[in-house]
Amino acid sequence: MKLNVEQRKIVELEPNGHMLIKGVAGSGKTTVALRRISFLQTHHCQENDDNILLVTFNRTLLNYIEYQYKKLEDEEKGDIATWINGNRNIAIKTINQIMIGYFNSYKKRHNLGLEVTLDSRIIYATIDQAIDQLQEEFSNIKLLARKYNSFLLDEIDWIKSCGILDEDTYQQIDRIGRSTGGQNTPQKLTKNSQTRKAIFKLKERYDQLLEAKGLVDFKTMNLLALRQAEEVEGKKYTHIIIDESQDLTKIQLQFLTTIHAKKPYGSITFVADNTQSIYSHSWLGKGRAYTTIGYDMSGRARVLTKNYRTTTEISKAAYGLIEHDEQILGNIDYVKPALIDRHGHAPIYRFFLNNEDQLQFFKKEINQLKQEYRLEDICIVAKEKRLIEDIAIGLEKEGIPTKILHDRKPDFAKEAVNLVTMHSIKGLEFKVIFLAHLDDGVLPNTAQVDVEDEETVNTEERKLLYVGMTRANELLYMSAVKAPSKFLQEIDANQLRFNRDTALRPFQPIAISEYKFADKIADVNSKEELIRQWMIQQLIQTYQYPDSLLEVEYGVQQFSKRGYVDIAVMIHVNDKKLPYIFVEVKKFGVGIADAKDQLISYMNTSKHVQYGILTDGVNTMIIDRNGEEINDIPKCQPIFLPETKYKSIYKNLRNNKVYDYLQDKEDLEIIEIKDQATDLMQDPVQPIQVPIIGNVAAGIPIEAVEEYQDFLYVPEDWVIQTEETFVLQVTGDSMIEEGIRPGDFVLVHRQQTADPGDIVIAVIDQNATMKKYMPMGSQILLLPANKEYEPISMDADNVLINGKVIGVMQKV
Numbered sequence: 110m111k112l113n114v115e116q117r118k119i120v121e122l123e124p125n126g127h128m129l130i131k132g133v134a135g136s137g138k139t140t141v142a143l144r145r146i147s148f149l150q151t152h153h154c155q156e157n158d159d160n161i162l163l164v165t166f167n168r169t170l171l172n173y174i175e176y177q178y179k180k181l182e183d184e185e186k187g188d189i190a191t192w193i194n195g196n197r198n199i200a201i202k203t204i205n206q207i208m209i210g211y212f213n214s215y216k217k218r219h220n221l222g223l224e225v226t227l228d229s230r231i232i233y234a235t236i237d238q239a240i241d242q243l244q245e246e247f248s249n250i251k252l253l254a255r256k257y258n259s260f261l262l263d264e265i266d267w268i269k270s271c272g273i274l275d276e277d278t279y280q281q282i283d284r285i286g287r288s289t290g291g292q293n294t295p296q297k298l299t300k301n302s303q304t305r306k307a308i309f310k311l312k313e314r315y316d317q318l319l320e321a322k323g324l325v326d327f328k329t330m331n332l333l334a335l336r337q338a339e340e341v342e343g344k345k346y347t348h349i350i351i352d353e354s355q356d357l358t359k360i361q362l363q364f365l366t367t368i369h370a371k372k373p374y375g376s377i378t379f380v381a382d383n384t385q386s387i388y389s390h391s392w393l394g395k396g397r398a399y400t401t402i403g404y405d406m407s408g409r410a411r412v413l414t415k416n417y418r419t420t421t422e423i424s425k426a427a428y429g430l431i432e433h434d435e436q437i438l439g440n441i442d443y444v445k446p447a448l449i450d451r452h453g454h455a456p457i458y459r460f461f462l463n464n465e466d467q468l469q470f471f472k473k474e475i476n477q478l479k480q481e482y483r484l485e486d487i488c489i490v491a492k493e494k495r496l497i498e499d500i501a502i503g504l505e506k507e508g509i510p511t512k513i514l515h516d517r518k519p520d521f522a523k524e525a526v527n528l529v530t531m532h533s534i535k536g537l538e539f540k541v542i543f544l545a546h547l548d549d550g551v552l553p554n555t556a557q558v559d560v561e562d563e564e565t566v567n568t569e570e571r572k573l574l575y576v577g578m579t580r581a582n583e584l585l586y587m588s589a590v591k592a593p594s595k596f597l598q599e600i601d602a603n604q605l606r607f608n609r610d611t612a613l614r615p616f617q618p619i620a621i622s623e624y625k626f627a628d629k630i631a632d633v634n635s636k637e638e639l640i641r642q643w644m645i646q647q648l649i650q651t652y653q654y655p656d657s658l659l660e661v662e663y664g665v666q667q668f669s670k671r672g673y674v675d676i677a678v679m680i681h682v683n684d685k686k687l688p689y690i691f692v693e694v695k696k697f698g699v700g701i702a703d704a705k706d707q708l709i710s711y712m713n714t715s716k717h718v719q720y721g722i723l724t725d726g727v728n729t730m731i732i733d734r735n736g737e738e739i740n741d742i743p744k745c746q747p748i749f750l751p752e753t754k755y756k757s758i759y760k761n762l763r764n765n766k767v768y769d770y771l772q773d774k775e776d777l778e779i780i781e782i783k784d785q786a787t788d789l790m791q792d793p794v795q796p797i798q799v800p801i802i803g804n805v806a807a808g809i810p811i812e813a814v815e816e817y818q819d820f821l822y823v824p825e826d827w828v829i830q831t832e833e834t835f836v837l838q839v840t841g842d843s844m845i846e847e848g849i850r851p852g853d854f855v856l857v858h859r860q861q862t863a864d865p866g867d868i869v870i871a872v873i874d875q876n877a878t879m880k881k882y883m884p885m886g887s888q889i890l891l892l893p894a895n896k897e898y899e900p901i902s903m904d905a906d907n908v909l910i911n912g913k914v915i916g917v918m919q920k921v
Contacts, residue, residue, distance in 0.1 A: 112137070112144060114888075114902045119411045120144045124153050124348065124376030129399065129410040131381050133446040134427075134579035135418025138380045139536065142350045145378070146199060149348045153374050154198065162346040163201040164365060166353040166535070200346075204361050205327070208334035211364075215337035226324040235322070236262050239314040247307040263389070264298075265312045269328035270358035270390040272335075276309040331360045338367040345370035353536065354379040355386040355394040362392055362402045379404075382444065384437055387532060387573045396436070412444055415899055416579065418538055420453035421841070423585050426604040427578040433599045436568040447899045450806045450841040450878065456578070456585040458605040458615045460593055460727055462698050467590050468503040471543060474586065474609075475509055475526060478541060484510065488527035488539040490577050491546045492554075497528040500545060531573045534580050542581035547574070549592035571596055584609070607729055610740035612651050616643055616697075616726035625649075626661045640694040640726045641675050648692075653745040654678055663688065665714040674711050680749035687717040689749070690742055695725040709736050747920075748774055754781075756921040760848060761827060762868070763915050770918065778822055796822035797831050799856065805837040805870055805879045821854060827916060833859040835912070837870065837879075844868070844879060846894035853919045855879065857912035868914040873903060877911065 112120060116137050119130060132138045146161055154161070200207070209225065216223055226232065236258050247253050252261070273279050280301045298304055319325055325333070337343070347370045351357065357365075369377050379399070386394025393399065399406045416424050428446050431437050461467040471489065478487060491497045501511040510525035514533060527539065546552075553570035574596050578585060587605075589597060607613040619642045621633055626645070630638060641661070648654045663677035678690035693708045695701055701723045712718045712734070720742045723730045733739050747755050757770040759782075766784060768791075773779035782791040798820040821836045828834040839853045847868065849855065855868075863869045869882040871891055880891035880901065889908045891901040 112140065113417075115413065115415075116141050116144075119413070120148050122411070124149065124374055125409075126376060127399075127404045127406070127409060128376060128378045129381065129406045130378060130413070131383075131410060131444050132413030133416050133444050134382060134385060134576070135416035135538070136413035137417060138382065138413060139352055141413070142352050142378070142380050145350060146201075149376070150199060153376075154347065155374065158345070158370075159198065159347040159372075160344065160370075161199045161348045161350075162207070162368075163199075163350045164204050164207065164352065165201070166204060166356045167533070168203050168206075204357060204365075207368075208331055208361070208364060211334035211337045211343070212330045214341070214343070215333045218337070218341065222323050223320065223325050224323060225327060225330045226319070227327065231322070231324065232262065232326060233258055235318050236265075236311075236315055239311055239318055242314060243307065243311055247303065247310070250304055250307045252304055253307050253311065261308065261311060264308055265315060266326075266328050267390050268309070268312055269332055270360055271392070272332070272360050272363065276306060279309050280305050328358075328360075331358070331364070335360055335364045335367065338364055343368065347372050347375040349377045350380065351378065352380045353382075353385075355381040355383050356388050356391050356535070357393070358390050359392040359402065366403060377404075384431055384444070384572060385535065385576050385579075387535065387569065387576055389569065414444055414447040415449050416446055417449065417451075419579055419581055419585075420451050420583065421448055422453055422455040422604065423578065423581055424448060426456045426585075426600050427575055429601050429604060430571060430578070430596060430599055431575050434568050434571050436564065437572070448843075448897050450843050450893075450898065452806060452840055453583050454609055455604060455606045456587060456600075457607070457609055458587045458597065458600075459589075459607070460615070461588060461590045462727065464499070464503075464590055467545065467588055468500065468507070470588065471500065471504065471545075472507045472509060474543075475504075478584075482540055484524050484526050486540040487543070488529060488534070488537075488541070488580070489543040489545055490529055490531055490534050490580070491544075492531050492552050492573065493546075494530055496546045496551075497530060501528050531577050535576060538580050538582055540582045541584040541586075542577065543586040543588070544574070544577045545588055547587055547589045547594045547597060549589075549594055552594045552596065608740065611729075611731070612741060612744070613647055613729060614651055616640070617646075619643060619646060625656065625659075629661050636696040637675075637694055640697060640724060641692075643726065644676060644692055644694060644722070644724060648676070648678060651744075652742065655745070655750075658745070658749065663691075665711050667710060667714060672711060672714075681751040682717070684751070688715050689718065690720045690722065691718055692722040692724075695723075697726045699725050701725050701728050701730055705730065705732070705736075708732070758785075758919045758921060759823075759827070760917040760919070761915075762917070763827075763829075772822065777820075780822055780824075782824060791824075794824045797825050797828070799823055799828065799831075799834050799836050801836040801838065801854065803837060804840050805855070805877050806839075806841045821856075821918065823856070823916075828856065829858045829915065834915075835859065836918075837877075839879065843893035843895045843898040844881075846896075847881070848919075849879070849894070849917055850919065853917055855914045856916035856918070858915050859912045861910050863910050863913055870911045870914070872909040872911050873901075873907060879914065882910070 119141050122128070130138060130141060142163060146163060149161055212225070237255050240253055240255055240258065240261070244253055268279060273282065284298050316329060345368055349365055349369050351365060354362070366377070369375065381393065383394055383396070388394065392402070419427070424446065425448070459470060461470065475487060489497060489500055491500070497513060501513055504511050504526060511528055512523050512525040514527055514529040529537070552574060553567050587597070602614050602617050605615050607615050618639055624630070624633055624638070624642050627633055632638065645659060648659060649656065658679045660677045660679060661675065663674040665672045665674060674691045675694045676692035677688045678692070679686050680689040691708065691711050693704055693711070695704060704723055708721045708723050709732070712721050719734050721732045722742065731739050731742060753774055755772040755774060757772070759768045759770045761768065766786065769783040769785060771781040778796060780796050783789065784791065801819045801821055825831065835857055836854050837857060839849055839851055839855060842851055857870055863882045865883050867882045868879065871878055871880060871882070878891065878901070880893060883890040883892055884905065887905055889903050889905050891903070891908070893900065
């Protein structure tokens with residue numbers, strides 16, 4: 110909950126009426142809201158009746174805030190201790206908590222014995238009763254039937270959420286997502302129609318029947334709470350902060366406006382991310398302007414663009430998803446995310462043929478993850494409650510404790526795997542997220558939607574998946590059963606992985622026109638060929654083996670029997686082309702366990718074969734020479750190719766010259782240097798050894814740990830002092846415009862000072878990053894060289910310069 114520079118600026122803004130804080134998922138919006146409470150209380154509560162209200166959308170988020178607060182070290186609690194300790198002038202409540210209080214006051218004022226019901230049995234029985242009573246009057250309205258009771262209840266809730274109090278208004282208002290899409294779907298809700306007339310009459314009859322039972326539903330409670338706030342002068346709040354404001358209904362927003370004390374130094378702050386608007390009855394989340402509730406946000410919006418919650422790999426996949434949606438990108442309040450270089454595992458995607466296979470995968474992964482994470486750090490998320498309940502039952506049977514996070518009293522601290530719906534995970538975060546059942550028909554679910562409204566529903570459902578993806582701090586798993594969601598196809602397959610510790614991408618079918626080695630294939634239409642071509646593509650694109658090192662139908666001799674390996678990966682050893690990896694493929698989803706013995710028998714025909722791969726597109730097994738399962742195969746190395754020298758380019762930042770660098774494969778101390786500008790070879794030299802001590806992120810950082818991994822051999826005149834020089838390998842791409850790419854090696858001279866514009870290795874909180882150094886008064890600006898990334902601004906005291914980059918070595 111520590112603030113960065115841009116967050117602190119927003120926290121300490123002078124209140125000036127209304128303000129919008131909009132930001133991407135994980136940008137610290139809620140943290141800013143919490144910290145602003147203390148700032149406002151200390152500096153902008155001048156009178157005894159000055160109160161502060163922070164409104165959250167749901168109780169789960171409120172409980173999670175309290176849980177995270179209790180985990181902080183004492184020195185971190187400091188200025189936000191007030192709200193947790195119950196300061197009488199500060200309230201942090203859900204919107205429903207505060208509105209129920211006003212509803213109770215309304216009841217007391219009118220001497221009513223009404224209670225709010227959440228009992229679905231009562232609600233459905235009442236709507237069915239109302240339908241029955243109106244069917245004779247509206248006998249020609251097919252929609253007015255019990256089988257559409259869920260649809261009708263949702264429409265009634267929407268009418269109340271929007272504050273529509275008369276039939277004329279309802280007849281004229283635009284209504285999306287309410288069209289015919291099939292035989293079990295209601296008819297289109299045309300304006301000025303008998304259908305709308307029947308629905309409004311149904312709403313009135315439903316409310317009358319509930320009231321006769323001494324009950325109201327939640328949306329009616331909201332309406333009565335607003336009426337109480339408008340009619341009776343009650344407690345006012347000088348400062349109101351509305352977290353997740355994009356999720357509130359129009360009535361809820363009007364209520365908060367009503368209880369705001371409009372003092373000269375007062376404020377009402379809307380905290381929002383419309384990309385995370387996932388509730389069908391929300392007002393602002395549908396792209397409506399703030400002027401519709403009385404606020405002009407021109408010049409009053411502050412933006413948080415950086416996602417500090419998730420890794421770069423997860424962020425790229427999530428952002429790739431929403432980039433397919435014109436409605437999201439076209440929203441006036443859309444915030445384009447900015448990447449930071451916090452690297453980790455790419456999202457893992459798995460497809461399963463049945464629920465049991467998915468469950469067994471969860472069991473296997475969770476048991477492995479227990480070695481690195483606590484169970485409470487793991488959360489399984491699905492769209493529907495029935496799906497997480499089914500998974501919870503299955504995991505409990507497998508001996509894995511679970512807890513379903515309920516809205517009222519979630520137990521975050523219990524040592525068990527969390528399970529929660531996509532809607533309820535809003536505002537929460539976990540180190541490991543499993544997104545389960547990303548199935549066609551579940552996400553999106555357009556079964557009751559007309560073609561003309563599918564785009565709107567797709568946007569809502571796409572946002573739901575985006576919310577789920579951006580809850581993960583470190584690891585994200587995604588899985589589908591039987592038929593994957595079409596949204597998964599919108600995510601670049603290169604952003605996904607098959608397993609956590611493998612470079613292999615998930616299965617993707619390839620067009621026959623793009624098949625490799627077609628002239629050597631007996632049947633290009635076979636089902637096995639589809640899997641083989643995917644693996645060939647992976648070997649070429651992911652593992653970087655050139656076509657020239659791949660062979661199909663590679664013959665092996667097993668005593669008197671001749672066999673043929675589906676794919677053989679060859680390498681060059683001492684001018685001989687030898688088999689290195691054997692790959693066997695099966696039809697999609699048929700299973701691979703029974704084929705392991707055959708693969709091993711093929712591998713045993715050659716002592717040179719070191720690895721085997723067995724796959725059916727759904728399951729993949731990688732084994733070593735001994736038949737033991739391993740995580741991955743090696744990528745192609747220069748030594749596998751029929752060349753004798755390693756080729757690199759060295760950029761000398763001391764003299765701004767570029768050299769060709771050739772190194773003998775057999776004797777690394779034999780190097781050749783050629784000046785690219787003059788095309789002249791330099792005289793042979795005895796190189797010095799410079800230790801390669803680890804990695805450095807070209808961005809925000811990885812832990813700085815010195816560990817000698819290897820040596821780089823360079824001429825002595827390339828360094829300043831041999832003993833003060835070391836080499837780091839680059840991860841990340843935030844310095845790419847300076848010609849420094851992921852995988853490059855940088856020569857660094859160890860020093861604690863630097864000149865403006867120098868490329869330095871900076872250490873922040875024991876994490877190392879490479880950036881261009883730019884001092885600005887008491888601040889240090891660490892500049893990336895990639896427009897996709899944002900600068901890092903830090904107090905000078907919090908930045909340690911560990912060295913200056915004096916050269917860059919790039920493999921060719």
